[in-house]
Amino acid sequence: MPRNLYAEEHEDFRASVREFVERSLKPRVEEMISLKSIPRDIWLEAGKQGFLGMDIPEEFGGAGAGDYRFNAVLAEEWGHFNAATAACFGIHADVCPPYIVDLGTEEQKQRWLPGIASGEKIIAIGMTEPSGGSDLAALKTTAVKVDDGSGDWIINGSKTFITNGYQCDLVIVAARTDPSKGPKGITLFMVERGMDGFVNGRKLDKVGQDESDTAELFFENVRVPDTNRLGPEGGGFIAMMQRLPQERVGAAVSNIAHAFQIFRETVVYAKERKAFGQSIGMFQHNKFKLAEMVTKLEVAQAYVDDCVAAHAKHQLSPIDAAKAKWWTAQVQSEVLDECVQLHGGYGFMNEYRAARAWRDARVTKIWAGSNEIMKELIGRELGF
Numbered sequence: 001m002p003r004n005l006y007a008e009e010h011e012d013f014r015a016s017v018r019e020f021v022e023r024s025l026k027p028r029v030e031e032m033i034s035l036k037s038i039p040r041d042i043w044l045e046a047g048k049q050g051f052l053g054m055d056i057p058e059e060f061g062g063a064g065a066g067d068y069r070f071n072a073v074l075a076e077e078w079g080h081f082n083a084a085t086a087a088c089f090g091i092h093a094d095v096c097p098p099y100i101v102d103l104g105t106e107e108q109k110q111r112w113l114p115g116i117a118s119g120e121k122i123i124a125i126g127m128t129e130p131s132g133g134s135d136l137a138a139l140k141t142t143a144v145k146v147d148d149g150s151g152d153w154i155i156n157g158s159k160t161f162i163t164n165g166y167q168c169d170l171v172i173v174a175a176r177t178d179p180s181k182g183p184k185g186i187t188l189f190m191v192e193r194g195m196d197g198f199v200n201g202r203k204l205d206k207v208g209q210d211e212s213d214t215a216e217l218f219f220e221n222v223r224v225p226d227t228n229r230l231g232p233e234g235g236g237f238i239a240m241m242q243r244l245p246q247e248r249v250g251a252a253v254s255n256i257a258h259a260f261q262i263f264r265e266t267v268v269y270a271k272e273r274k275a276f277g278q279s280i281g282m283f284q285h286n287k288f289k290l291a292e293m294v295t296k297l298e299v300a301q302a303y304v305d306d307c308v309a310a311h312a313k314h315q316l317s318p319i320d321a322a323k324a325k326w327w328t329a330q331v332q333s334e335v336l337d338e339c340v341q342l343h344g345g346y347g348f349m350n351e352y353r354a355a356r357a358w359r360d361a362r363v364t365k366i367w368a369g370s371n372e373i374m375k376e377l378i379g380r381e382l383g384f
C-alpha cells in the first residue's frame with residue numbers, strides 16, 4: 001500500500017542516511033558485535049552528517065528540524081540495518097535530547113547539546129534499577145541535598161540495562177529527592193563521566209542485540225552541583241511520563257522497519273531456496289504465511305504512520321503511542337519467528353540476518369514499558 005507520510009525532503013534525507021549505512025555501518029557489523037557497541041568514530045561521523053541532532057535547535061549545533069518525520073526516517077533506516085544500532089542512536093538522538101531542550105537552562109543547553117549533536121558526548125538515560133523498571137515511581141536511587149549552602153546533591157544508587165551505559169559521557173539519572181512524596185519526589189540530574197563515584201559497569205551479556213552497549217551504572221556518593229539538576233525538584237516523574245510517548249512511537253517505527261526489512265529478505269530467500277523441485281515459497285502453506293506476514297506488517301505500518309503524523313503535529317496521545325508500541329512489538333515477534341521458520345536450519349545460524357533479527361527483537365516486548373504495562377495504560381483509559 002502506498003504510504004503518504006513522507007514528502008520529498010524526507011526521502012532526500014533518507015537517501016543520505018542510506019548512503020551512510022552502506023558506507024559506514026554495513027562494513028563494520030562484525031567489529032560492532034565484537035565491541036558490543038558503536039565505535040566512537042562512527043558516532044562522530046553520524047554527528048557530522050547531522051543525524052544526531054534533529055530535535056536540537058540550530059543555535060546548539062543541531063538541525064532544529066521541528067518535524068518528527070525526520071526522526072522517523074532515521075528510526076526506519078537504523079531499523080532496516082539492525083535493531084541494536086537503532087536502539088543506541090535512538091536513545092542518544094531521539095529519546096534524550098528533548099529532556100535537555102525542554103527542561104534545560106540556557107547554560108545547560110550550551111554545555112551539553114552541541115556535544116550530543118556532534119557525537120562527541122554520548123548520552124544515556126537511567127530510569128530502570130536492579131529492583132525494577134516497570135514501577136518507575138518506586139525507584140530507589142537517592143539524591144540528597146548537601147547541608148553546606150553549596151546547593152550540591154549527593155547521589156547514591158544504581159541503574160541497570162542502560163543503553164549506551166558503558167560508553168556514555170552523560171547520563172540523565174532519575175533519583176528520589178523526597179521520599180515522602182512518591183512520584184512527586186523524583187528529580188532528574190545530569191551525571192557526567194569523570195564525576196567521583198560514578199562508575200560505568202560492565203557491558204551486559206545479552207541474548208540478542210550484540211552490537212549494542214547495555215550496561216549497569218553505579219553511583220556512590222556522587223557529588224553533583226545544582227546546575228546539573230534538569231528541570232524542577234520533584235518534576236522528574238512527570239518529565240519522564242511526558243516524554244515516553246516519543247520513545248514509544250520511535251520504538252514502534254523501528255520495530256516495523258526492522259521486521260519489514262527481514263521479511264523482504266525472506267521473500268528473496270523463499271524464491272531462491274528449493275525443496276521437492278520448487279521454491280519453498282510456492283508451497284501453499286508458505287505462500288499463505290508470507291501473505292499473512294505482509295498483511296500484518298502493512299496494517300501495523302498504517303497505524304504507526306498515523307501516530308508519526310500525529311506526533312509531528314504534537315497531537316499523539318500517550319495511549320495511542322502505547323498501542324503502537326506493544327502491537328508492533330507483537331507483530332515484529334510473530335513475523336520474525338516465521339522468517340526463521342522459512343529459513344529452515346539456516347534460520348538458526350547466527351550468520352543469517354533472520355536468526356539475529358529474531359533474537360534481537362525479543363526485547364522489544366520488554367523495554368521502554370513492557371507489553372503488559374502498555375496494556376495496563378490502555379486498560380486504564382477504558383475505565384478499568
Ligand SMILES: Cc1cc2nc3c(=O)[nH]c(=O)nc-3n(C[C@H](O)[C@H](O)[C@H](O)COP(=O)(O)OP(=O)(O)OC[C@H]3O[C@@H](n4cnc5c(N)ncnc54)[C@H](O)[C@@H]3O)c2cc1C
Pocket residue numbers: 091124125126127128129131132133134135160161162163164206209214363366367368369370371372373376
Ligand atoms: C536491552 C535493554 C535495554 C534497555 N535500555 C534501557 C535504558 O536505556 N534506560 C532504562 O532506564 N531502562 C532500559 N531498559 C530497561 C527496561 O525498560 C526494563 O527492563 C523494563 O521497563 C521492564 O522492567 P524490569 O526489567 O525491571 O521488569 P519488571 O518490572 O520486574 O517486570 C517483570 C515482568 O512483570 C511484568 N509486570 C510488571 N508490572 C506489571 C503489571 N502492573 N501488570 C502486569 N505485568 C506486570 C512485566 O511486564 C514483566 O513481564 C532496557 C532493557 C533492556 C533489556
